[in-house]
Structure formats: C-alpha cells, structure tokens
Amino acid sequence: MRKKILLVSVASVLVLSSCQGKVSSMQEEASTPSADSTLPPVETKDPNTKYKPAFPGQTRAPGVKTSAAYEARIITDGLDQPWGIVQLPDGRFLINQKTGTMRIVSPDGKKSDPIKGLPEVNSAQQGGLLGLT
Numbered sequence: 001m002r003k004k005i006l007l008v009s010v011a012s013v014l015v016l017s018s019c020q021g022k023v024s025s026m027q028e029e030a031s032t033p034s035a036d037s038t039l040p041p042v043e044t045k046d047p048n049t050k051y052k053p054a055f056p057g058q059t060r061a062p063g064v065k066t067s068a069a070y071e072a073r074i075i076t077d078g079l080d081q082p083w084g085i086v087q088l089p090d091g092r093f094l095i096n097q098k099t100g101t102m103r104i105v106s107p108d109g110k111k112s113d114p115i116k117g118l119p120e121v122n123s124a125q126q127g128g129l130l131g132l133t
Contacts, residue, residue: 039063048126076109081123084132098128 041060053059081098088094093105100121101114121129 076105076111083130086132096129096132099123100129
C-alpha cells in the first residue's frame with residue numbers, strides 16, 4: 001500500500017512540476033509583447049499634473065500593434081465631449097458627456113435630447129461625468 005501511495009505521490013509531483021513550467025512560459029509569452037508589436041507611447045502631450053510617476057512608463061504607456069480584427073464606424077457626431085458609452089439591451093447606446101449630460105443614441109445615429117434629472121456636475125480640469133457601468 002505504501003508503495004502505491006509513494007508511486008502516486010511521485011507521479012503527481014512530476015506532472016505538476018512539468019505543468020508549472022509550461023504555465024510559466026505561456027504566461028511570459030502572453031505578457032511580453034514582441035519587439036515588432038510595440039509602438040511609441042500613445043500619449044505624447046505634456047503631463048497635466050506635476051506629480052512624479054511612480055515608475056518609468058506609468059504615464060506613457062506604449063502603443064501596441066495587434067492582429068485582432070475590429071471595425072470602427074462613426075454612428076453620430078455633434079456630442080459635447082463624449083466620455084463613456086454603454087450598450088443598452090435593446091441595441092441603443094447610453095453616452096455620458098464630460099460636461100454632465102447623458103444621451104441615448106440609436107444604432108442609426110439618432111440622438112435623444114439630453115436626459116433630465118442628473119445632478120449638477122463640475123467638469124473643470126479633471127472633474128466631470130466620467131464613467132458608466
């Protein structure tokens with residue numbers, strides 16, 4: 001009986017240790033962009049604060065080239081600093097604008113009047129109506 005337990009234990013250790021190496025190497029490959037996929041930083045303007053970054057590159061994330069398929073279409077224009085967007089269950093979009101208003105936009109681009117009843121928003125500097133969930 002002890003031989004069977006010892007044999008199972010040794011086999012388990014071998015299997016787990018061989019898997020651990022594969023997981024680590026897969027994690028490294030997934031988290032390390034290849035040299036040809038890294039581009040210059042996305043943000044190139046001067047910082048909008050005087051705070052010192054905690055580490056190099058914190059405020060200047062590199063651009064990344066991807067092979068993921070995507071489609072970009074402008075469905076409406078004339079919004080006032082659109083900031084967040086959420087797709088509603090019926091296919092329309094709820095869009096908040098930094099200045100403190102929200103609108104609903106249909107997939108064909110028709111905008112609603114601003115939604116009423118929102119609290120007053122101070123949109124100066126880094127304030128504003130910023131996120132949607």
